[in-house]
Amino acid sequence: MKLKGLVLALAMAFLVSACSTEPESVKIGAVLSATGPASFLGEPEKNTMQMLQEEINAKGGVLGKKLEIVIYDDETDVNKCVLAAKKLLDKDGVVAVAGPSVSGNTLAIIKFFEEAKIPLVSCAASEKIVTPVNAWVFNTPQLDRHAVTRIMLDAKAKGLNNIAIITVSNGFGQSGRAVLQELLPPNGFNLVADEVYGPKDTDMTAQLTKIKAAGADAIICWGTNPGPAVVARNRVQLGIDTPLYMSHGVASKKFIELAGPAAEGIMLPAGRLIVADQIPDDNPQKPLLLSYAKAYTEKYNAPVSTFGGHGWDSIKLIVEAINMGKSAKPADIRDNLEKIKGFVGTGGVFNYSPENHNGLDENAFVMVVIKDGDWKIMD
Template structure:
């Protein structure tokens, strides 16, 4: 396809401000010139592959809703340079193979200029391999560090990594004087990534792992692993997985009278976790982003304004509060817009210019560089505790 560019944004200042603050935007295809010399009004196509069914659907559904909300807002404001934004959604069914099929379809058939997704680390890793080879910009919504480490041209991600989560939890444990822990992680790429980082950074924080257990994503019970952990001298249990696994672990731990603190990864940081654990969740700890507790974010926090705007808009549209996963989709599309603005509409430069993007999002303050395609640090993560059926900030 012949590459062409579209002109710089011509929105009035008020509309440009709205787009920046609300993160409403998307990618752009090279603009075709019309016979009269005007810009093409053809849609700008962006792909979005989320886990809309399967185990990762509690992640993928809110991601899709957030992106749909942004698309509606920007198109309502006139589109991108007068062109409507079209996001083509695909469901990877929480399956690695389906994710790769979806990105190949979007690239070859739909000719998208960039792809958002997927929701899970396994699907994202397969997509990233294909996207890197095809020089198709990809912004993932999954947490595994290996998605962007080592760095590959055009491959980015919006969630905090398992490295960030590990360091934030270990910082908390060190403050509490806890030196011995047990781990119980999903055997999938997300959980395995956490296992690697927990092992790697434990010595740095003076922590010893006295028990390491795994479970399968679809396992209905983890009582045998928990029984083994109960027989050790672990002072805390770190769980890494996505729902329903972590919630099942919490309930069974209570049934086994396992009294040590349980700390969950941000893979289950949503309202579904609270729904699944019920009364058994009281006192459970979790590492998460600030979007999980929007009403508790300080007014002078750099993320406060954008979090409030996103929460208000999402609640108005869907009658529910957005979780961190919705935020990953929101930030992903927002970052794509920033990259396109810096590329002047030349999509061939998109993967490269994203390395220069600096953006305050709902997940954290993104500062992409040539050596960092995630752009976040553990400092923008928080610790929360379940109290009276709600997440409360641990200060």
């Protein structure tokens, strides 16, 4: 009897001591679309995060503890994303979450993070994620607004005032269209044509013929592959020599491949990652972009993409916030995220504040022109 009591007491003591020890790792969660239609976003993000986890742990981890990134795949499905987010918040006990990859999924889970008081740093670009500002939600990609502003600066300098826009009728194109409609007229541009095409359309000559008749000085096309490639080809076929701007949505080699010779002379705003070797040596992003691109290509034997960069930025910003406050408590991470200034990421230089949870501006983009099948930075 006495022995039994002693064993019990010992066991109790053991249990209590086990509970009171600090967890030996810092856990960050991630929900990404590693498979499904948005896998072109989620897969490089996942790869990048796994690479970062190894890299950070090899350098001693976070606050002297091991960094553990718990990654779930939402298969680009909003329901699976919600389930994964709840699992991260309720079961895994993470201190912050990176992702999701797409805007729709991010908007669906925002309210859970507000309730749980855990910060979320999204890799998705929609402006709705950060406007109006939600105390617990941040994002890392450049916004449409920044891309449009960059294009307007270029058009203004060239004296192109009558603008025609042609946008794809999906989420990406229509949010771009809304920003274009909002920003062009107050900045002294005339919107002379506003055309739309379907994501699977294979011929845009009707829209371009209309634009040609409207007498535009420049055309701005907002879409992701393959639509813009068709616009580029049709423009050349119709013999239209009006300058053509594209969005950052086609800043990939695939666009140049699809549009072929018709891509020549097209201008677009792009993140510096794809032109890392051309940016001036004194640019603070240059060493980071080159080393990230090299590490990624060596590890995964695949070309680096802007999207993987959003994953890099999300994790690194969270880690930076933890290091700044020397605390891995969710509320402290949130407070310190808002204090991050001049943080050099792959997407640009981040300056978060209580009013700005995106942290970037139009300088995150450079204007590039397609020449001889490659990008050239414009002056």
